[in-house]
Amino acid sequence: MPSSAALTVESLSFQVGGAKILTDVNLEVAPGEMIGVIGPNGAGKTTLFNMISGIHAPTAGRVLLGGTDITHEPIHRRAKAGLGRTFQTSNLFPGLSVAENVRLAAQRHLGGNLSVWRFPRRGDQASTLAAGYLDEVGLTDLAEAPASGLSHGDKRKLEIAVLLAMDPKVILLDEPMAGVARADVPGLSEVIRRMHRDHKCTVLMVEHHIDVVLGLVERVAVLHQGTILALDQPDAIMADPLVQSAYLGAPV
Numbered sequence: 701m702p703s704s705a706a707l708t709v710e711s712l713s714f715q716v717g718g719a720k721i722l723t724d725v726n727l728e729v730a731p732g733e734m735i736g737v738i739g740p741n742g743a744g745k746t747t748l749f750n751m752i753s754g755i756h757a758p759t760a761g762r763v764l765l766g767g768t769d770i771t772h773e774p775i776h777r778r779a780k781a782g783l784g785r786t787f788q789t790s791n792l793f794p795g796l797s798v799a800e801n802v803r804l805a806a807q808r809h810l811g812g813n814l815s816v817w818r819f820p821r822r823g824d825q826a827s828t829l830a831a832g833y834l835d836e837v838g839l840t841d842l843a844e845a846p847a848s849g850l851s852h853g854d855k856r857k858l859e860i861a862v863l864l865a866m867d868p869k870v871i872l873l874d875e876p877m878a879g880v881a882r883a884d885v886p887g888l889s890e891v892i893r894r895m896h897r898d899h900k901c902t903v904l905m906v907e908h909h910i911d912v913v914l915g916l917v918e919r920v921a922v923l924h925q926g927t928i929l930a931l932d933q934p935d936a937i938m939a940d941p942l943v944q945s946a947y948l949g950a951p952v
């Protein structure tokens with residue numbers, strides 16, 4: 701029977717030389733679900749994201765987006781099919797203003813052409829949409845500031861606004877809290893929570909801040925030495941002795 705999952709990772713393996721980086725990873729993310737991927741350094745989290753987003757090809761297995769096999773599709777076709785990703789290192793246009801970054805993404809999504817001179821109405825529509833997304837992530841007051849001057853936390857919020865402008869069905873959040881000041885973590889968590897709730901998008905999130913993951917997601921996948929050690933609701937994951945000994949080292 702065909703899967704109704706928004707994102708399916710099926711028997712995914714990745715091997716470099718003799719080293720097994722991922723081994724037979726299976727994961728189904730239901731439409732509108734948010735799953736967190738945790739695991740110690742070197743467990744294979746980034747590699748898994750790179751396989752899903754198309755940066756590297758798996759040695760074996762498949763990736764399906766809404767039931768369609770995208771395993772061999774290039775990155776831009778995956779994006780067009782509705783897969784969005786943020787990166788640990790920001791991929792914004794640093795010289796452009798906060799608003800321009802979102803407006804360009806909205807305009808590309810609307811029509812693919814960046815020329816406001818040839819399509820002035822599309823430009824207006826993109827600006828209106830951009831203002832809405834900036835409001836959603838709480839960056840309206842910084843709309844005219846250069847993106848390069850933002851704090852790490854605000855850059856992540858801007859990346860989310862850029863993603864929303866592209867209207868993805870499935871969003872991969874790659875360590876959204878990395879480099880973010882401790883004081884900014886709750887605010888950014890709230891932006892992610894609202895994005896998921898209001899846009900009903902499917903989210904897969906790699907994150908080292910376990911508290912953040914447990915507070916946001918419906919299920920947690922624990923990756924350990926390239927395999928899924930456990931996949932369950934946050935409470936069950938924290939109570940799982942296998943997870944405690946293999947990942948956390950001690951009861952929590």
Ligand SMILES: Nc1ncnc2c1ncn2[C@@H]1O[C@H](COP(=O)(O)OP(=O)(O)OP(=O)(O)O)[C@@H](O)[C@H]1O
Binds near residue numbers: 716721741744746
């Ligand atoms: N292309 C590659 N060639 C060789 N080794 C690789 C390659 N990609 C990943 N690895 C190795 O695979 C393992 C998993 O790396 P990966 O970055 O996916 O882990 P991670 O769980 O994201 O770790 P972290 O939490 O530190 O970001 C590491 O030991 C890494 O050195």
